[in-house]
Amino acid sequence: MNHTLKDKVIVITGASSGIGEASARLVGAEQAKVAVVARRKDRLDKLAEEITQAGGQALAIEADVADKNTCQAIVKQVIDKWGRLDVLVNNAGVMLLGPVIGAPLEEWEQMVQVNVMGLLYLTHAALPVMKQQKSGHIVNISSVAGRTTRSGSAVYNATKWGVCAFTDALRQELAEGKTGIRTTLIEPGAVATELISHNRPDIQEQLNQRFTGIAKLTSEDIAAGIAYAISQPEHVSVNEVLIRPSGQVG
Numbered sequence: 001m002n003h004t005l006k007d008k009v010i011v012i013t014g015a016s017s018g019i020g021e022a023s024a025r026l027v028g029a030e031q032a033k034v035a036v037v038a039r040r041k042d043r044l045d046k047l048a049e050e051i052t053q054a055g056g057q058a059l060a061i062e063a064d065v066a067d068k069n070t071c072q073a074i075v076k077q078v079i080d081k082w083g084r085l086d087v088l089v090n091n092a093g094v095m096l097l098g099p100v101i102g103a104p105l106e107e108w109e110q111m112v113q114v115n116v117m118g119l120l121y122l123t124h125a126a127l128p129v130m131k132q133q134k135s136g137h138i139v140n141i142s143s144v145a146g147r148t149t150r151s152g153s154a155v156y157n158a159t160k161w162g163v164c165a166f167t168d169a170l171r172q173e174l175a176e177g178k179t180g181i182r183t184t185l186i187e188p189g190a191v192a193t194e195l196i197s198h199n200r201p202d203i204q205e206q207l208n209q210r211f212t213g214i215a216k217l218t219s220e221d222i223a224a225g226i227a228y229a230i231s232q233p234e235h236v237s238v239n240e241v242l243i244r245p246s247g248q249v250g
């Protein structure tokens with residue numbers, strides 16, 4: 001039987017759209033206390049209001065996870081409000097694809113800063129709190145792109161493979177130390193969100209062609225995978241959840 005999420009304090013980054021938004025809505029409906037983090041404050045406020053109206057508890061935190069001091073401040077704000085931190089969902093991410101040769105370096109910097117450094121900064125800020133609690137759960141959103149590679153996806157691949165490697169090494173450290181802290185790596189295939197829309201138009205066109213005729217996953221499909229992983233009893237550590245659309249090959 002699954003354990004309840006009621007009163008669990010859950011931080012979700014990248015909650016202003018897509019997978020993060022759907023996950024916040026789901027855990028909010030399960031009576032968790034959910035802190036929603038992203039840069040677009042208007043969307044976070046709307047989501048927090050919706051969760052509260054439905055009887056849940058939510059805190060909207062406008063933040064850029066690429067900044068290490070900001071990540072420390074996020075954790076502090078959550079502890080000041082709710083006194084603990086049970087689950088950190090490192091979901092914020094960007095996917096800016098294209099050939100390596102001639103790529104705008106700013107795109108690479110943004111992906112590394114958000115997908116890797118933001119996740120590391122927040123994990124670093126959250127772990128001492130979880131260690132003291134002797135319980136906690138770090139959920140990192142990687143991708144099928146963190147398990148496979150593809151021409152035109154080299155740097156996004158590098159960030160998501162990095163997330164995969166970090167999460168498993170961290171899992172071992174936390175288990176060795178008998179910390180009571182669990183880790184889960186979530187690896188979605190193609191999900192219908194805004195993610196593609198930040199790419200240059202020719203890249204968007206290529207991506208749309210690649211998935212023509214394939215029913216993509218919804219954000220709610222991935223939210224359900226996250227909820228499954230964080231609802232298990234303490235002795236169960238769901239280390240990886242890889243979810244592809246049924247029609248996705250690679």
Ligand SMILES: NC(=O)c1ccc[n+]([C@@H]2O[C@H](COP(=O)([O-])OP(=O)(O)OC[C@H]3O[C@@H](n4cnc5c(N)ncnc54)[C@H](OP(=O)(O)O)[C@@H]3O)[C@@H](O)[C@H]2O)c1
Nearest residue numbers: 014016017018019039040064065092093143190191193195
């Ligand atoms: N969609 C897919 O097919 C797919 C597949 C595999 C993995 N994923 C992964 O799933 C995660 C969520 O993506 P999504 O598909 O839900 O895309 P999305 O709708 O574009 O969501 C991305 C979220 O990240 C936030 N974000 C971006 N930069 C940020 C920053 N510097 N600081 C704080 N928040 C930031 C965005 O909010 P603001 O712009 O408001 O800051 C947004 O809420 C990403 O890690 C992505 O790599 C997605």
